[in-house]
Amino acid sequence: MAETPAADDFLPFDPAQARIGQLLFYDKILSGNRNISCGTCHHHDLGGTDRLSLGIGEGGAGIGPDRTAGEGDDRIRKRIPRNAPALWNLGHKDIRVLFHDGRLEVSELYGNGFDSPAEEWLPQGLNSILAAQALFPMTAQFEMAGNPRENEIAGAVHDRIDAAWPILAKRVRTIPEYGEMFVAAFPGVDSADEVTIVEIANAIAAFIGAEWQSFDSxxxxxxxxxxxxxxxxxxxxxxxxxxxxxxxxxxxxxxxxxxxxxxxxxxxxxxxxxxxxxxxxxxxxxxxxxxxxxxxxxxxxxxxxxxxxxxxxxxxxxxxxxxxxxxxxxxxxxxxxxxxxxxxxxxxxxxxxxxxxxxxxxxxxxxxxxxxxxxxxxxxxxxxxxxxxxxxALTGASALSTPMGRPDSVPSGLPVD
The missing domain is CATH 1.10.760.10 (Cytochrome c-like domain)
Known part of the structure; x- marks a missing residue:
């Protein structure tokens, strides 16, 4: 018989950081063309997924089964090749490998804590495998980055995977509300201009890890x-x-x-x-x-x-x-x-x-x-x-009423799916 998890089995995350992560999770500012967020494909209303076999990424519109594939020059060029994975209990301490093919693992192979597609270019200081995972959809052409020559993020990724992350971090920290929240929530961040992609990823990880815990079925x-x-x-x-x-x-x-x-x-x-x-x-x-x-x-x-x-x-x-x-x-x-x-x-x-x-x-x-x-x-x-x-019977009693949910608005002012 499988055991049942307990609260102590999960990584601890700071609530103030999770609040920033909630906003970033639904903020399209992290996509190349500012038109898709993490929440587009992992939406609260859809159990943390999109209810599609293969998702519609950058260039689409709407969420879930009603999402459309775009029109004209903005239409998608490719479906997302795999099903959007569920987010439940990814903050559990047993989680040491992520993605359908396991291309992200806890490891010291590259000296940064992880064996990942970014190899030695993955930044230091990520607080968990969840934080490392959060970085990769931002650099994926058909997920969030967009097509080459279409925006500065896609162009930077074309040069090298880590070249886009500083640009995204600047987008976020120059929004006054985000800058103030990071200074208040992250020890060692004394001013907004010190916010890097590491703090952004750690905030998103805090949100996912705290929000999608479920063991009350x-x-x-x-x-x-x-x-x-x-x-x-x-x-x-x-x-x-x-x-x-x-x-x-x-x-x-x-x-x-x-x-x-x-x-x-x-x-x-x-x-x-x-x-x-x-x-x-x-x-x-x-x-x-x-x-x-x-x-x-x-x-x-x-x-x-x-x-x-x-x-x-x-x-x-x-x-x-x-x-x-x-x-x-x-x-x-x-x-x-x-x-x-x-x-x-x-x-x-x-x-x-x-x-x-x-x-x-x-x-x-x-x-x-x-x-x-x-x-x-x-x-x-x-x-x-x-x-x-x-x-x-494995569905949690509180699964449809998670602690934070979807925000009504985000600091960038962009629309929330």
Whole structure:
């Protein structure tokens, strides 16, 4: 049986810094064209995600299923290649690796505390892996930075990944309200002109780490106080920890082993391509390690509040819990049954021809199929329904009423999604 977290299991964060982070999280000032924020794709109203299979980043408008892909010269050039990950419990002390492919890890490899895409150029002084993570969407062309020659942020990133962060920091600290808040909340910052991207990232980390804590679900009450689960959820619990084998990977207090597994989700979208590889595929963990043994493996997600964070899988292939449960039980059979209509992709006619083009590459499909586990667990429709009921019992009682929520306005004066 998985344990249940306690307050002491989470990194401590300063409330005043978290308040700054709340504002920055929803402030489009951190994007190249000032038109998208962290909250656009990780919105409070949507359980901290965007409820899309593959998101619409820089150039889009609106949030969630209603987000549009833009028009004319401002329309998006590419879908975000992976599903927006949930934010729940990322401040837990067990979290030492982030992103679907684990390309950010706690490590002293580069002398700055992390093994990351920024290598030795990641700045010193970040307070957690959450802070390090916050820096990368700002530098991603299709997420927040924008296209080359479009703005100074995109141009700086083109020179070197760390060249954009000082420009963003100046944008923030020259707004008087932000400058005053940083001086008040951060020891060692005596004037606004001392605010760097490190303080900005640390503030965002404080917000995410404090805001999205959740361990007050019916399951937690079952573990800590013996409060019985509903009958269907109890049956699902027994299956989850027993015959269905879910707990082999979804273990521990966060229901994840923090490891990487190839589960053969159907491939679609632009892929997370590498510069030397033009094929629109996503090789998962191998993209970070260059180890063939890691091909098509992705990080085991936490299942806490999973009922709030559909669609499911690294690319959001399944729109509901029964679909992803059935896939995990028998990946090969589910992969064969999957239909394109199951993907939640906002309309973008100019991308339609490439959305599913990878499926026509028979060699790539064969490689992916070879990585899919052959073992299957026979589950009836009643079994799947029971496991779904158990997963819904992992939803925190306070999950929809987080401490701070979405701000009505931000110091930059830009609109809040």
């Amino acid at each position: 019916p399951y937690d009450a079952f573990v800590t106080a013996g409060t019985p689960l509903p009958a269907d959820a109890e049956r699902g619990r027994l299956l989850f920890f027993g015959r269905a084998g879910c707990a082999e990977c979804h273990s521990g207090p966060l229901f994840t082993d923090h490891q990487f597994h190839a589960m053969g989700l159907p491939a679609f979208g632009p892929g997370r391509t590498r510069r030397f590889d033009p094929t629109p595929r996503d090789v998962g963990r191998m993209g970070a390690t260059d180890d063939l043994e890691d091909a098509y493996k992705f990080r085991t997600p936490s299942l806490r509040n999973v009922a709030l964070t559909a669609p499911y899988g690294h690319n959001g292939a399944y729109p509901d819990l029964p679909g992803i449960i059935a896939h995990m039980a028998d990946p090969r059979a589910a992969r064969a049954r999957w239909q394109r209509e199951m993907a939640r992709l906002p309309r973008a006619d100019w991308l339609a021809a490439s959305d599913f083009v990878i499926a026509s590459d028979r060699f790539e499909m064969a490689r992916q199929a070879a990585a899919v586990p052959a073992d299957a667990v026979p589950l009836s429709s009643n079994d799947i329904a029971a496991i779904e009921a158990f997963l819904r």
